[in-house]
Amino acid sequence: MARSSQTQMAVLGGLSIEPMTAYALREAIRDVLGHFWSESFGQIYPTLQTLEEEGHVRRREGPRARSSVFEITGSGTARLIELLTEPIRGTPPRDGLLLRLFFGRTLGRERCRGLLEAARDTALKNLQGYESLQTQLSAQEGDTPDWPFIEVTIRAGIHHSRATIAWADESLAALGDPAGHPEPEEPQP
Amino acid sequence: MARSSQTQMAVLGGLSIEPMTAYALREAIRDVLGHFWSESFGQIYPTLQTLEEEGHVRRREGPRARSSVFEITGSGTARLIELLTEPIRGTPPRDGLLLRLFFGRTLGRERCRGLLEAARDTALKNLQGYESLQTQLSAQEGDTPDWPFIEVTIRAGIHHSRATIAWADESLAALGDPAGHPEPEEPQP
DNA sequence: TGCTAGAAATATCTGGCAGATACAAGGAGG
DNA sequence: CCTCCTTGTATCTGCCAGATATTTCTAGCA
Numbered sequence: 001m002a003r004s005s006q007t008q009m010a011v012l013g014g015l016s017i018e019p020m021t022a023y024a025l026r027e028a029i030r031d032v033l034g035h036f037w038s039e040s041f042g043q044i045y046p047t048l049q050t051l052e053e054e055g056h057v058r059r060r061e062g063p064r065a066r067s068s069v070f071e072i073t074g075s076g077t078a079r080l081i082e083l084l085t086e087p088i089r090g091t092p093p094r095d096g097l098l099l100r101l102f103f104g105r106t107l108g109r110e111r112c113r114g115l116l117e118a119a120r121d122t123a124l125k126n127l128q129g130y131e132s133l134q135t136q137l138s139a140q141e142g143d144t145p146d147w148p149f150i151e152v153t154i155r156a157g158i159h160h161s162r163a164t165i166a167w168a169d170e171s172l173a174a175l176g177d178p179a180g181h182p183e184p185e186e187p188q189p
Numbered sequence: 190m191a192r193s194s195q196t197q198m199a200v201l202g203g204l205s206i207e208p209m210t211a212y213a214l215r216e217a218i219r220d221v222l223g224h225f226w227s228e229s230f231g232q233i234y235p236t237l238q239t240l241e242e243e244g245h246v247r248r249r250e251g252p253r254a255r256s257s258v259f260e261i262t263g264s265g266t267a268r269l270i271e272l273l274t275e276p277i278r279g280t281p282p283r284d285g286l287l288l289r290l291f292f293g294r295t296l297g298r299e300r301c302r303g304l305l306e307a308a309r310d311t312a313l314k315n316l317q318g319y320e321s322l323q324t325q326l327s328a329q330e331g332d333t334p335d336w337p338f339i340e341v342t343i344r345a346g347i348h349h350s351r352a353t354i355a356w357a358d359e360s361l362a363a364l365g366d367p368a369g370h371p372e373p374e375e376p377q378p
Numbered sequence: 379t380g381c382t383a384g385a386a387a388t389a390t391c392t393g394g395c396a397g398a399t400a401c402a403a404g405g406a407g408g
Numbered sequence: 409c410c411t412c413c414t415t416g417t418a419t420c421t422g423c424c425a426g427a428t429a430t431t432t433c434t435a436g437c438a
Contacts, residue, residue: 005423006283013292023387037288038281040425045389064433067387077295084296088285088304092227092396094195096277098345099226103202104338106266107273112338115277149293149301152360156287159359163352170348171341194394212416229396234418254403256416281425 006089007043008051012072012080019071021062022048035157051076109175120168127161130154195278196232197240201261201269208260210251211237224346240265298364309357316350319343
C-alpha cells in the first residue's frame with residue numbers, strides 16, 4: 001500500500017502538464033497553484049526520488065550538468081488518477097488571525113482593528129490579482145479543455161476574497177466605537 | 190529567545206479563560222475554537238511541560254489521581270500578549286478540493302461535480318451551525334466583554350460558508366453540460 | 379579574454395505538528 | 409462483580425515547511 005502523499009499528487013499533476021526539472025516544478029507550483037497549494041524543496045526532491053523508484057516518473061538528462069528532467073510514465077498517470085480519486089484529506093484549520101481576534105479583549109481593541117484592516121488590504125490586493133488573472137488567462141487559454149477547471153479555482157479565490165473584505169468591513173464597524181457608546185450614528189437630515 | 194510556538198498561544202489563551210486539565214483544554218479548543226483552530230494531544234502535553242518549566246503556567250493537583258490542573262501565571266499572561274502581538278504566521282495553503290478541480294480534465298467532469306456538490310453540502314451544514322451558534326451564544330453571553338470578539342470569529346465562518354455555497358453553485362452551472370457541445374446558448378430572438 | 383554577480387538547480391537538516399495508539403483509573407449500569 | 413464509557417496522561421511515527429549550503433550556468437562588464 002503506497003503511502004498516500006499529498007505531495008505526490010501535486011508533483012504528478014505538474015508533470016502531467018509537461019516534463020520539468022525539480023526546480024521548474026517548484027516554480028510552476030508556486031506560480032500556477034500558488035493560490036491554493038504550496039510545496040517546498042524539502043518535499044519535492046525526496047518525492048521525485050520515491051516516484052522514480054516506483055516507476056511513476058522517468059529521469060532524463062537535463063539541459064545542464066547534473067540536472068534532471070522528469071517526465072510522467074503510464075503508471076504515473078494511473079497513480080495520479082488514483083490519488084485524485086482518493087477522499088480529500090482536510091487540513092486541520094489554523095487561522096492565526098481569528099485566534100488573535102478571539103482573544104481580542106486581551107490583545108486590545110485597537111490592535112484588533114489593525115489586524116482587520118491589514119486583512120482587508122491583502123484580500124483586496126488578492127481580489128484584484130485574481131480578476132486580472134481571470135481576464136488574462138481567459139483570453140489566452142479560453143479554448144483549451146483545461147480552462148473551465150482552471151477558472152473554477154480562480155473564482156474560488158474571487159469569492160473568498162470578496163467574503164473576507166465584506167467580513168472585515170462588517171467587523172471593523174462592529175468594533176469601531178471605543179467601548180461605551182454604542183455606535184456613531186449617521187446625522188439625520 | 191523563546192521558540193515561537195503557535196500551540197503556546199492557543200494553550201495560554203485557553204488557560205486565560207479558566208484553569209483546566211490538559212484533557213479539558215483539548216476539549217475546549219476543539220469545541221470553542223474548532224472552527225478555525227485545532228490542537229492535538231501530541232502538542233498539548235509537551236507544550237504544557239515547557240510552559241511549566243518557563244514559569245508561565247502552574248501545575249496543581251487535579252480531581253483525580255495523577256491528574257493535573259494547570260493555571261496561567263502572571264508571566265504567562267505577559268507571554269500570551271507577546272505571542273498575540275507577534276506577526277501572523279500564515280499557514281501555506283493546501284486545499285485538496287481545488288487541487289483536484291484544477292486537474293479536473295484528468296479526474297473527469299462527473300467526479301468534479303460530485304466533489305462540488307459535497308463541498309456545497311458541508312458548507313451549508315456549517316452555515317446552519319454558525320447561525321444557530323450565533324443566536325444561541327448572543328442570548329447567553331451577549332453582555333460579556335468577550336462577546337463582540339467571539340462574534341467576529343463566528344461571522345467569519347458565516348461569510349466563508351456563504352461564499353463557498355455561491356461558488357459551488359456557480360461552478361456546478363459552469364461544468365454542467367456533458368463534454369462535447371461547448372455551451373447551452375440562450376436562444377436568440 | 380577573464381572577472382564577477384546573480385540566477386538556476388540540487389540537496390540536506392531541523393523542528394513544528396497531526397494522528398494514531400497505548401494505557402490507567404474511576405463511574406455507570408447491568 | 410463485570411464491563412463499557414468517559415476522563416486523563418503520555419509517546420511515537422511520519423508529513424511537511426523553511427532555512428541553508430553548494431554547484432553550475434549565464435550575462436554583463438572591462
